[in-house]
Amino acid sequence: MQDRQIIGLIATFVAVAELGSFKRAAEVIGRSPSAVTTQINQLEELLGVRLLVRTTRNVRLSSAGEQFLGRGRRLLNETERLIRDFRGQGDKLAGKVELSVSPTIAVSLVPKVLHLLSDEHPDVKITLYEGLRDDVLNSVERGAVDFGIGPYADVPQSLSFERIFEQLFHLILPEKHPIARRGFATPADLHGLDLLCASTGATARAVLEEIARDAGLTVIPRYETLQYPTLYALVAGGLGATVMPVVDPNFLAASRLVAVPFQGRKVSRTIGIISRRGEPITAVSQLFIRAIQETALRYRDHFQLSV
Incomplete structure (x- = not known):
């Protein structure tokens, strides 16, 4: 089975798991319920484990399905970001960065970073989500954002924390x-x-x-x-x-x-970059990280930072 076929099977599984229904998943992804069932069966056969437990009333995840869902979501999110960042860009750096950031950083350094990037890299689009500890860590862990910034060094095993100031x-x-x-x-x-x-x-x-x-x-x-x-x-x-x-x-x-x-x-307190362990940082995300490092150095006296 080709890699792109496997990605399709994973996407179908994620749809069924999130919607809790083969029928609703079929409507969303534009396939027949029987085709969705066939794809789930193929994925389970390929993996050698049962991902979904079917009853006459509902569909629920098995323990293996719960683990597979998290990693499957991250794979699909990263694939989407990869294609989005590089499609049609040639040698021009462009793309989209989505990040979750703690409140004190959101209102101090981030506006200056956005101003810098909008001038130097107008084709880079940035989506910012402000949140406290649980919001930041959860959004990074489940792949909803590219990375996080905050004073949350005690990250779970699936994440890494790298000090910036x-x-x-x-x-x-x-x-x-x-x-x-x-x-x-x-x-x-x-x-x-x-x-x-x-x-x-x-x-x-x-x-x-x-x-x-x-x-x-x-x-x-x-x-x-x-x-x-x-x-x-x-x-x-x-x-x-x-x-x-x-x-x-x-x-x-x-x-x-x-x-x-x-x-x-x-x-x-230590402020750092929070990312998914073992997952590479995209080029546009690295651009933002470098920009916030440079901004922290430039404005260290203004915001009383130790860089």
């Missing part, structure tokens, strides 16, 4: 606060502050809790929220202080806030 954390305070006038902070300063925190499970919260532990403190937040703009707004409203990266220096200045560094220690 460190995102430094500061104590965010109103500009007239005594600690702000002093010009530096210590972990002990957290004891006397109303803390505004990222929600439990967020990497920013883990950074804050590590600082507090070093000072023998327990974090008892006054308010918790997921997004950094809300934390900044609460600080600007006089409700306390937070420990976060310098995501938007202009927003800080406009809100009369300052980012105070911690004295004698580097408080940071």
Whole structure:
């Protein structure tokens, strides 16, 4: 059996598995139900395992089918991207990049990267999905995006994490606060502050809790929220202080806030590229990755990054 025939069998299996019905899959891919059944039988015979369990009422995946579905999806997605990126392009670099990125990177570095690429490579199309840890890792793992960017180094076995820079954390305070006038902070300063925190499970919260532990403190937040703009707004409203990266220096200045560094220690988290282990990165994806590395280096002082 030729490779392209095998790809067709896999595509039919993925359609049946996702739709849960031979009939609905046949309607979607434009074949008869009997042809779909024949293709599934051929795939199972080729593999020597049962992928689908059929009953009179429904179709469900076997344990082997569940494993095959994930890898089959990734194969089809990568095949589609490969053809899309190179069809008719000749020597001109073009194509599409789809990526999932953490919020603080999405609003700081990514706009500058997009501006750079739109000028130098107008034929490269970029689709951006913003998400927290589970969203980013799941979308990369199932092949919904080409890669991810974020502070999520503890990836599952199927993924890899490659560092690109460190995102430094500061104590965010109103500009007239005594600690702000002093010009530096210590972990002990957290004891006397109303803390505004990222929600439990967020990497920013883990950074804050590590600082507090070093000072023998327990974090008892006054308010918790997921997004950094809300934390900044609460600080600007006089409700306390937070420990976060310098995501938007202009927003800080406009809100009369300052980012105070911690004295004698580097408080940071590692930002990296999250990709599927063993799967090559496409040329257009490599272009984006190089662009974000160059942008981080160029704007390291502006966003307080350690490259």
